[in-house]
């Protein structure tokens with residue numbers, strides 16, 4: 272048996288490669304940040320070639336760290352920032368434009384026009400999603416409408432579309448395989464989550480040529496082989512899933528009613544709802560969790576656009592901290608936020624508000640508020656946003672979670688985890704391995720090639736590192752949440768022209 276399964280985790284700000292062994296232990300990790308482009312307020316782009324080159328670099332580095340050869344790697348599993356939209360030339364492989372990132376707001380007004388046509392329910396029933404600039408479909412339309420000659424080239428069959436996993440699989444197979452998995456397809460606003468096909472009516476509405484779309488496949492199956500030129504031998508690419516769905520899998524939330532919350536660039540709370548989609552009445556979206564063993568699992572999702580990114584803002588723009596982990600030390604210098612609330616709606620608000628025009632705001636500032644209070648209030652804003660989504664999840668599913676399973680970079684912050692337990696009045700369980708996104712991708716790939724025999728095989732790999740239990744009174748909690756709800760209203764609709 273091969274020694275490792277390789278997980279390629281293509282995140283929003285960095286790409287990672289982790290090699291996992293049979294026990295689900297991380298044997299080697301390599302990571303590299305890549306450039307973020309902000310060409311206009313509210314616009315976000317990546318260079319797709321840089322996504323590929325950094326991903327390849329870290330994969331080689333992770334192998335070199337432990338002296339692994341291609342024969343030591345049983346399979347590759349890919350997990351990725353979702354919705355980010357890439358279009359490239361089928362023959363030259365050259366992207367026609369920078370990738371338009373999930374956070375980018377450039378198609379907000381076009382989304383308004385779709386809503387004004389009365390299409391909200393149609394899109395929800397077909398795709399499970401709300402009409403929002405977040406999802407890929409309107410970004411793809413923007414590229415076809417705004418890059419010179421793109422629409423004609425796409426109609427002639429010369430251009431291909433993909434989200435990041437599609438792009439990486441295409442690159443790894445040197446242009447042989449153009450596929451997506453159901454979990455990623457379900458984030459495009461073009462995929463019918465009931466029929467598991469691209470939706471013809473929606474493609475017509477958005478004016479997207481179907482020939483440029485990848486073939487949708489299950490999340491755990493062999494899509495093709497990485498060309499030997501990259502790793503010295505072929506390796507099967509056997510799993511792919513959007514990063515949030517992969518984390519749900521990595522947290523072993525295999526049963527309906529189980530949920531996890533990931534604190535990365537954004538924050539994403541997903542609940543497995545079983546083999547039937549549940550449609551939200553409270554501002555959540557319905558998404559495909561994974562396709563596995565001939566079946567599809569659905570999930571309810573609350574997507575928060577800015578979470579760890581607000582800590583990066585404290586570091587890079589405010590220059591209040593030198594590193595993200597410093598936020599904990601600095602926030603502990605004060606006992607509370609001194610009445611200050613930060614609403615980090617930098618790219619609008621996602622669940623449960625869905626306000627494309629919301630922008631960040633700080634309220635409650637008095638003469639006594641200093642940078643430590645603002646750092647603390649920024650951290651607290653993550654917990655409030657998650658709490659809003661938890662309430663929506665409870666209303667939609669009828670399930671009051673006994674405890675919240677957490678992961679992602681910012682879940683390392685003990686103060687933040689304690690704030691979450693306090694504000695949501697629920698225990699917070701952090702697992703030993705918080706790299707659950709990569710782990711989920713590894714499991715999906717390993718299951719496809721028989722490295723693990725069944726889901727039950729990997730359940731035993733999950734273990735708790737630490738539980739945070741609520742410590743504040745109901746009175747304190749109610750007051751805090753009430754004030755947050757007031758604060759968040761001040762961010763609404765800010766960027767809308769009068």
Ligand SMILES: Nc1ncnc2c1ncn2[C@@H]1O[C@H](COP(=O)(O)OP(=O)(O)O)[C@@H](O)[C@H]1O
Nearest residue numbers: 282284535536579580582595596679680681684
């Ligand atoms: N100790 C910490 N406290 C607060 N935020 C943190 C901490 N460590 C990392 N972060 C934040 O977590 C994010 C990185 O987490 P990660 O799961 O790698 O995200 P992604 O997959 O979105 O790139 C960054 O936005 C960073 O600011």
Ligand SMILES: O=P(O)(O)OC[C@H](O)CO
Nearest residue numbers: 282283352353535536537
């Ligand atoms: O890069 P992350 O981990 O914040 O995830 C981004 C999401 O996939 C966007 O939907």
